[in-house]
Amino acid sequence: MQPFNKDATAEPHGPVDASVVPRFAGIATFARLPRLDEVERADIAIVGIPFDSGVSYRPGARFGPAHVREASRLLRPYNPAQDVFPFAAQQVADAGDIAANPFDIAAAVGEIEAGARQLSEHADRLVAIGGDHTIALPLLRVAHAQHGPVAVLHFDAHLDTWDTYFGAPVTHGTPFRRASEEGLIDLTASMHVGIRGPLYSKDDLEDDARLGFAIVTSEFVEEHGVAPAVERIRARVGDAPLYISIDIDVLDPAHAPGTGTPEAGGLTSRELLRMLRALADLRIVGADVVEVAPAYDHAQLTAIAASHVIYELLSAMAPK
Ligand SMILES: N=C(N)NCCCC(=O)O
Ligand SMILES: [Zn+2]
Numbered sequence: 001m002q003p004f005n006k007d008a009t010a011e012p013h014g015p016v017d018a019s020v021v022p023r024f025a026g027i028a029t030f031a032r033l034p035r036l037d038e039v040e041r042a043d044i045a046i047v048g049i050p051f052d053s054g055v056s057y058r059p060g061a062r063f064g065p066a067h068v069r070e071a072s073r074l075l076r077p078y079n080p081a082q083d084v085f086p087f088a089a090q091q092v093a094d095a096g097d098i099a100a101n102p103f104d105i106a107a108a109v110g111e112i113e114a115g116a117r118q119l120s121e122h123a124d125r126l127v128a129i130g131g132d133h134t135i136a137l138p139l140l141r142v143a144h145a146q147h148g149p150v151a152v153l154h155f156d157a158h159l160d161t162w163d164t165y166f167g168a169p170v171t172h173g174t175p176f177r178r179a180s181e182e183g184l185i186d187l188t189a190s191m192h193v194g195i196r197g198p199l200y201s202k203d204d205l206e207d208d209a210r211l212g213f214a215i216v217t218s219e220f221v222e223e224h225g226v227a228p229a230v231e232r233i234r235a236r237v238g239d240a241p242l243y244i245s246i247d248i249d250v251l252d253p254a255h256a257p258g259t260g261t262p263e264a265g266g267l268t269s270r271e272l273l274r275m276l277r278a279l280a281d282l283r284i285v286g287a288d289v290v291e292v293a294p295a296y297d298h299a300q301l302t303a304i305a306a307s308h309v310i311y312e313l314l315s316a317m318a319p320k
């Protein structure tokens with residue numbers, strides 16, 4: 001077993017000490033954190049959900065969790081941007097993966113919901129690594145069971161409030177319509193950020209507004225900058241319990257090529273990280289980072305971006 005980075009006084013258990021065991025050695029948990037079964041319980045459990053049978057274009061996000069864990073080896077204990085030690089201020093542990101049926105979407109969604117519910121008995125909050133965006137639906141069901149309707153802050157190039165694909169109601173393009181219909185989200189406090197690119201019809205936007213979402217487009221961020229975007233987000237979310245869902249394709253393909261439905265003209269990783277930092281005092285109850293598809297990645301670009309996004313989320317969630 002690998003030694004944890006803990007001294008006599010330091011609880012929680014942090015990552016493996018990179019000055020004792022080189023970063024590139026050992027089995028990859030997220031950020032080389034302990035596994036959930038190595039700690040009694042966690043404030044935050046990181047959980048992989050290797051499911052991509054809901055995709056409409058390029059497959060491969062089922063390999064996302066392993067790829068993001070590999071790329072997270074270089075993360076260090078102190079985050080100066082938020083002046084926090086995210087792995088010392090709280091117990092964060094890697095819960096491994098939830099096994100989901102790759103041939104039956106309904107069965108998979110049930111398994112993900114049951115798995116996340118069970119995990120919630122051992123951790124206060126979950127941060128999931130996808131997997132395609134379908135997984136947000138069962139995760140929102142679990143968040144709703146705990147907190148009632150949640151504000152959904154959804155970073156994505158795509159609305160993901162479409163109705164069906166080929167008659168299928170549960171896909172990676174539909175989780176937020178289903179969640180809205182099921183009453184899982186706070187219709188007054190939810191928002192998409194980073195939306196861009198071609199739609200199927202103008203009705204997509206009308207439907208989306210009716211389903212409870214406001215929008216900060218990628219163009220808005222380009223034109224006005226991060227601070228006004230953050231202002232809009234904060235005004236919309238208020239103090240509602242907040243679920244943050246991050247589709248990595250919110251980033252420009254130059255920053256995150258390894259994804260299934262890339263769209264030109266996206267956010268930079270710098271912009272996304274800055275936005276997340278500005279949300280640190282909000283009531284974040286859970287999060288996911290989805291749609292990392294390693295087959296289209298180069299030099300771990302996308303997975304490094306995703307691992308830093310998760311690090312910034314963990315830092316934002318840490319007590320300060
Ligand atoms: N990447 C996600 N989650 N959704 C994209 C769906 C867009 C489409 O197939 O038209
Ligand atoms: Zn997307």
Ligand SMILES: [Zn+2]
Nearest residue numbers: 133156160247
């Ligand atoms: Zn999406």
